[in-house]
Amino acid sequence: MKLIATLNATGSSNTFLFDNIPQTFTDLLIVGSIRNANSAVREGVGLAFNSTFSGYSNRSYFGNGATIVNNVESNYNLIAESNAATSTANFFNNFEIYVPNYRRSTPKQVSGASVVETNIGDTRTVVTAYLQTITAAITQVSVFSNTNGTNWIAGSTVSLYGITAGSFGGVTTS
Amino acid sequence: MPTPTYIPLATITLGSPAASVSFGSIPTSYRDLVLISHAALTSGTSAILFRFNGDSGSNYPSIYQEASEVGLAGGNINTTAIRPSGNINEASTEFGIYALNIMDYSTTDKRKSFLLRSNRALYSTIMTVGRWNGTSAVSSVSATPNSGSWATGSTFNLYGIVS
Numbered sequence: 001m002k003l004i005a006t007l008n009a010t011g012s013s014n015t016f017l018f019d020n021i022p023q024t025f026t027d028l029l030i031v032g033s034i035r036n037a038n039s040a041v042r043e044g045v046g047l048a049f050n051s052t053f054s055g056y057s058n059r060s061y062f063g064n065g066a067t068i069v070n071n072v073e074s075n076y077n078l079i080a081e082s083n084a085a086t087s088t089a090n091f092f093n094n095f096e097i098y099v100p101n102y103r104r105s106t107p108k109q110v111s112g113a114s115v116v117e118t119n120i121g122d123t124r125t126v127v128t129a130y131l132q133t134i135t136a137a138i139t140q141v142s143v144f145s146n147t148n149g150t151n152w153i154a155g156s157t158v159s160l161y162g163i164t165a166g167s168f169g170g171v172t173t174s
Numbered sequence: 175m176p177t178p179t180y181i182p183l184a185t186i187t188l189g190s191p192a193a194s195v196s197f198g199s200i201p202t203s204y205r206d207l208v209l210i211s212h213a214a215l216t217s218g219t220s221a222i223l224f225r226f227n228g229d230s231g232s233n234y235p236s237i238y239q240e241a242s243e244v245g246l247a248g249g250n251i252n253t254t255a256i257r258p259s260g261n262i263n264e265a266s267t268e269f270g271i272y273a274l275n276i277m278d279y280s281t282t283d284k285r286k287s288f289l290l291r292s293n294r295a296l297y298s299t300i301m302t303v304g305r306w307n308g309t310s311a312v313s314s315v316s317a318t319p320n321s322g323s324w325a326t327g328s329t330f331n332l333y334g335i336v337s
Contacts, residue, residue, distance in 0.1 A: 001179050001180035026185075026331065027210065027331075057295045057296055058295050059241060059242070059294075059295055059296075059297070059298065059299050060241065060299065061239065061240075061241035061246065061299060063239075068239070068241075068246055068248075070241040070242075070245060070246045071241070072243075098210075098271065098273065100210055100212040100271055100329070101212050101329060104327075106269070106327070107268075107269075109212065109268070109269055109270070109271050109293065109294075109295060110271075110293075110295075111271050111273060111291055111293045111299075113291075127241075127291075127299050127301060128293075128299060129271070129293030129294055129295040129297075129298065129299040130293075130295050131268065131295035131296065163180050163333070164182055165182050165185035165329070165331035165333075166182035166184075166185060167182065167183070167184050167185060168181060168182055168183055168184075169181075169183055169201045169203070169334070170199055170201065171183045171184035171197055171198070171199055171200055171201070171332060172184070172197070172198040172199045173184050173185075173186050173195070173196065173197055173198075174195070174196045174198070
């Protein structure tokens with residue numbers, strides 16, 4: 001696994017944009033520690049490839065320890081959730097997004113997971129299966145605030161990693 | 175210097191359909207294993223079976239939670255393979271992502287814990303956690319559709335995590 005880039009929020013943007021992604025890896029991994037300025041406990045996190053903001057499908061389950069929700073979207077982009085302004089102060093949540101075979105000329109499948117933590121009793125885990133129907137190789141990734149379009153606050157960071165498949169150590173395949 | 179991780183051990187990309195795929199002779203020099211499968215069937219739907227060391231006994235107790243087209247589900251199962259309790263589908267419909275983490279795979283004094291995330295955006299997302307009852311080091315991992323064959327273009331990549 002190799003770090004491609006890390007982006008740090010300044011408080012003036014609602015998007016983390018990774019551009020000119022090298023076409024030398026097999027899969028991509030995106031991890032982040034984020035908090036949003038939205039006046040709510042949480043903010044939705046959207047994901048888009050190559051500046052294309054359409055062609056999404058996603059299925060998630062939301063769990064808060066008492067209730068589980070089965071959520072499916074066909075034209076709304078939700079890969080994860082973020083802590084936001086009315087959650088406990090200074091809480092930044094984590095998320096992870098995995099994109100296999102990002103260079104293939106096929107629709108892009110993605111796995112996402114996040115947890116919004118707060119001491120006010122409104123925590124929630126989101127696990128997502130996501131699909132975007134673009135078939136071009138991914139050269140650009142946008143991670144954005146998608147509920148209210150509000151900015152990521154300073155201290156939020158998102159990192160993009162490349163993972164390369166290969167052979168090493170004498171493992172056999174059949 | 176950071177310790178490297180996700181060491182690529184072996185990769186399978188199917189140029190033609192296959193009934194099963196397997197990784198063998200896995201070295202014991204890593205802490206954990208990660209198997210990333212991005213796969214579909216040639217036709218129909220099927221469960222997917224992951225097994226260690228060829229063990230097809232009822233040695234994979236696990237619990238799962240699932241959100242799918244048919245609703246929410248969860249429970250505990252003990253089956254003859256790791257099953258996400260969901261179905262993979264044919265390649266013309268959607269490839270699924272199956273990320274299998276096997277912790278402490280090379281130890282010989284404990285049973286092996288695993289975590290499986292199974293995702294098909296058009297059908298389901300499932301989390302499965304469990305253990306393999308074997309105490310031997312995991313030296314092979316196989317992935318087999320319960321029925322049918324893996325489709326051309328399916329990929330299976332095995333990584334070692336350094337401790």
